[in-house]
Amino acid sequence: MATTSLRTIGRSVCRVSRRGFSTSCDDKLVQPSSKSTNLYSAINQALHIALETDPRAYVFGEDVGFGGVFRCTTGLADRFGKSRVFNTPLCEQGIIGFGIGLAAMGNRAVAEIQFADYIYPAFDQIVNEAAKFRYRSGNQFNCGGLTIRAPYGAVGHGGHYHSQSPEAFFCHVPGIKVVIPRSPQQAKGLLLSCIRDPNPVVFFEPKWLYRLAVEEVPEYDYMLPLSEAEVIREGSDITLVGWGAQLSVMEQACLDAEKEGISCELIDLKTLIPWDKETIESSVRKTGRLLISHEAPVTGGFGAEISASIVERCFLRLEAPVARVCGLDTPFPLVFEPFYMPTKNKILDAIKSTINY
């Protein structure tokens, strides 16, 4: 029964998303009904739509009923009532376990973890329960309606427990999806896809961009495809792959490289698992070089997986070792955050040494 209702939702949504634009091409999305919107408002819109279009959708988490620390859930409780949008006690393991149960009965459970740094108490529920429910029950049960939202990444001075990027831990877990948007427009479309996807999804939101990133976002219901990477800047000399807030840093590096005559292709991976190897592969076949950048520590980061896969597929085409410009192998520091971060200059430096290899 759960599966049926999920499928119905899925179908009705496809109709919605076919309304004029289903690609993620930026200029196509800018429609007359678009409004200049920041990232947290785009998330807020997506949640409004998710609750509006599915009476069996619920939004909950710590202080979510009041709008949440980043204002992403503002107005939802007023509009949809306290039985659908509600605060939970401070207990992450309980929140996710509860969400899994709710979703297993065919509901859309959208759970917020206040900061990605606080997702670890719920790690067991995500890894052992959510991810394996479908597999171990031979498809009798699943919690596909579960979406876990959590703000991740640096904010300039967040320190040890408000800055982490834990995506790689979850990329090691078959059965869940991991999605990270780069901008308001992307965030809205991807979040709606995640909520309506028949698999449990961990959706990390770049908190640095909540207020900072502003762009035209269509006001209506649209979805962006999961597991599809997007070439956001075409180039011929080197492929750069990233996700979330890191893309704007990488874009700056691309612009600087261009001034020095290096043409960079920039790809937003968007979905980390299951990821779009083909788009990366065909880009690397074209450029012959690959650089990956993320905020999480370099060792065991998702960049390592991309690097290994692309080397397997494009070994003879590569003209230089795959470069990784990532966070350092230290806890996220309170002081010296700029040293830790994969900054524009570090990326530019790595672009040049890869080109000159």
Place this chain on the structure above:
Amino acid sequence: MALLHLTSSSSRSNLLKPISAALSYSPSLRRSISSSAADDSRTFTIETSLPFTAHQCNPPSRSVDTNPKELLTFFRDMATMRRMEIAADSLYKAKLIRGFCHLYDGQEAVAVGMEASITKKDSIITAYRDHCTFLGRGGTLLEIFSELMGRQAGCSKGKGGSMHFYKKEAGFYGGHGIVGAQVPLGCGLAFAQKYSKDGTVSFALYGDGAANQGQLFEALNISALWDLPVILVCENNHYGMGTAEWRAAKSPSYYKRGDYVPGLKVDGMDVLAVKQACKFAKEHALKNGPIILEMDTYRYHGHSMSDPGSTYRTRDEISGVRQERDPVERVRKLVLSHDLATEKELKDLEKEIRKQVDEAIAQAKESPMPEPSELFSNVYAKGLGVEAFGPDRKELRAVLP
């Protein structure tokens, strides 16, 4: 200095000396507060503001032994904490403190009353609201402000920041960022203490919000099962961020939530009640195992610096607590009503404290930032040779041992 002298000659000299040390010699004080009162350690009793409410145990007496010396010390310590937190607020607003910063003003009586009943051989572990707990353990204002501003002279070498104060030699196992995580750790400390058989205990502090974390119940069961000498101190300031206790807890009677573990509800705004409860709890824990102390207290500031603290509670509520229950004012009244000092003398003392705080801030600003290589140190016992860092990899390169 009169107060310093009096403290070091008292039996609890090691408890309060460091705070006294943070306040330097002050001739004005020697003159102002009559040495008879300041040196006076003759015991008298004061009734706690409210009776204790007990769960699964007999409550201690409401009559608390104290003396003039102790009351004056309580006043000074709490006034120092109050001033320090207000100064931290300004430093944060001036962007001299970065990161997340949680202030303790309003809750001072818990830190001070607790220290009055225990020694530095006992352990304390707490969450992120840790500035005053650290001061109570004998940390200095200089260490505090330096750590807040990320300087080398900080108690964690500038690497921890507001949420991560520690003081090993005084048994302060520090500030923890993950809500609830410190409580099982505190039980582990008590487990070690049980083996060492030296009559020491651990105090594990947590908030009313944290009380709902599953870890708390796991820790309680273990420590009750093994009779660990641990005191779980729930600092109930009635809000976990913006969530009022009753919205988050089916039973906000935190002292009862150990079920089979005894508990005591304490007026956490009354330093003497806190002192009495902690004395009782330590004795209990050494004999019988864990006990919960619920400290009914209040934070004046918002949850952290990004919370104005006025959207989920009324201004009347806050000003009501300030007027009726303020822990510093309560002791001021006691000091005055017992003729231990004049109003002017206490005001002068506060002025002096203010000066000490300002001086510590000035000194902290002089302390340098940690060496860049500190970014890589203390990740493991020994550095593992991290190779490059710096905003521009070409500019800065270091290979550590």
